Amino acid sequence: MQEANTLAGAGAPQPRDIDYQMWGRQQVPRFARDTTAEEPWPVGLTSHQYAGAVSRWPGCWVTGQIMQIDMRRRGSVYITLRDNDEDVSMRVIAFGEPANQAFQLGLKQGDKIVLFGRPEVWEKQTSLSFKATQIRRCGEGDLAERIDQLRRRLKGEGLFDEANKVPLPEFPRCIGLICAPGARAEGDVKTNASLRWPIIRFKTAYVKVQGPDCPREVIHAIEQLDADPEVDVIIVTRGGGSFEDLIGFSDEGVVRATAACRTPIVSAIGHEDDWTLIELAADYRATTPTGAAQAVVPDVNEQWNIIANNLAALDTLMDRTVKVEEGRLAGYLSNPMLTNPALMLDPLEEKLKHQRETLLNSMIRLVDYDTSSIESSVATLTALSPQSTLDRGYAIAQTAQGHVITDPTSVADGEEVTVIVSRGIMTATKTAASVRQ
Incomplete structure (x- = not known):
């Protein structure tokens, strides 16, 4: 009592x-x-x-479907177990041998299990859990199986192909943000993005991030921001939750809208261990809202460091170039040819003089040769001319008509003939003729 x-x-x-x-x-x-x-x-x-x-409540066997499971620490397991039919869930913990059973079974989200245990209150937070002492798998969960079937079908259509991914802009000016109103994820994205890139602007579309209206509102928000020419990249985000809470982001319509989005789109749904199909269709998957902010905007401090390093490298290059050119100029200034430019003309003048002498000698030899040739030709012509023959005592006899007489019988007796000798012409009359045999 x-x-x-x-x-x-x-x-x-x-x-x-x-x-x-x-x-x-x-x-x-x-x-x-x-x-x-x-x-x-x-x-x-x-x-x-x-x-x-x-602690005095009785133990019992319980069955349900795993919505979340954390087995990161060996020897301890934390499970969110959902009723197979009702929208009811409970927190299950297991330590020692039952936890080892979960490890050996390789339990995962969507598995149906049956377990035995007792309720337990953690006094530090007055939180009620079901402490399992035996765990058995009894099949794959229907919901997880349906999502996996959808995944395989959409993958076969090529919606998740890497070739369809759009690269994130290097320096975005405006981020389209899809989240729940007043959500912590919104603050995480905006705060971290603004700290990294203070000039970034946001256009936020508020939607329901779980429940039956979630898919329709998310699809509309994606299409709305994709049509906005000012939006450079879109982030779809919400905090962690159970497998059932995140189910809206595995809706076929949401996945297709994400794959069809022309603007680069980033998914930041839940935590690192959570998974939804929107992640496979998105151009980039961030494990947290903070990670999404870090992925879509550069770090202004890093950019300033890059600029400073490049300026320093440019200064070093300019200094090196100036020093090289100064050394080259000093070499020019110490060159005798440049200190006394007339020296550069001496070799050319000497070469020109030599070429003039060579040309003159060639012209003299050419004239001498031609003169000798002309003289030889003149001597030959002189020797062969009729005047030379006449000078030797010969004469040329011609008829009155100017024909040279070679046969005396061709001239009649008493006919006048003209006789050309070396120093003149005389007229004669033929009286007789003799023909030399």
Whole structure:
């Protein structure tokens, strides 16, 4: 009876005499019915009383579908188990051998399991969990199987192909943000993006991020931001949640709208261990909203460092170039040819003089040769001319008509003939002729 009274409501009839007990250093009512606004129970005592009452609840076998599972630490497992038919879930913990069973079974989201255990209250947070002592798998979850079938079908259509991915802009000016109103994810993205790139602007489309209206609103937001020419990149984000909470982002319409989006789109849904189909169709998958902000905008400090390093490298290159050119100029200035430019003309003048002498000698030899040739020709012509023959005492006899007489019988007796000798012409009359045989 006393144990039942421990959890009795504070509104129960109050007796005049209160049975006190000690909690820590203070005196408090023994039973819940004795607490008042003036004499309440401390939080620690309340949690302790609840834990004591829950520890006497009976153990039982429970079945459901895994919505979330955390097996990152060996020897401990944390599961969110959902009812197979109702929208009800419970937190399951397992340590030691039951946790090892979960590791060996390779449990994952969507698996149907059956387990035995007892309810337990963690007094530090007064949180109720079901502590499992045995865990067995009893099949794949229907919801997870349907999503996996959709994944395989859309993959066969090429919606997840790497060739369809659009690269993120290097220096975006405006981010289109799709999130729930007042969500922490919105603040994470905007704060981190603004810290990294202060000139960034946002256009935010608020949507429901779970429930039956989620897919329709997300599709509309994607299409709206994709049509906005000012939006350079789109981020779809929400915080973590159960597998069921995130199911809207595995909707076929959402996945197709993401794949068809011409603007680069980033998914930042849940935490690193969570998965949805929108991640496969997005151009980039960020594990957290903060990671999305870091992925889409550059770090202004890094950019300033890059500029500073490039300026320093440019200064070094310019200094080196100037020094090289100064050394080259100093070499020119110390060159005798440049200090006394006339020296450069001396070799050319000497060469020109030599070429003039060579040309003159060639002309003289050519004239001498031609003169000799002419003289030889003149001598030959002179020797062969008729005048030379006449000078040797020969004469040329011609008829009155000017024909040379070679046969005396061709001239009649008494006919006048003209005789040409070396120093003149005379006329004669033929009286007789003799022919030399």
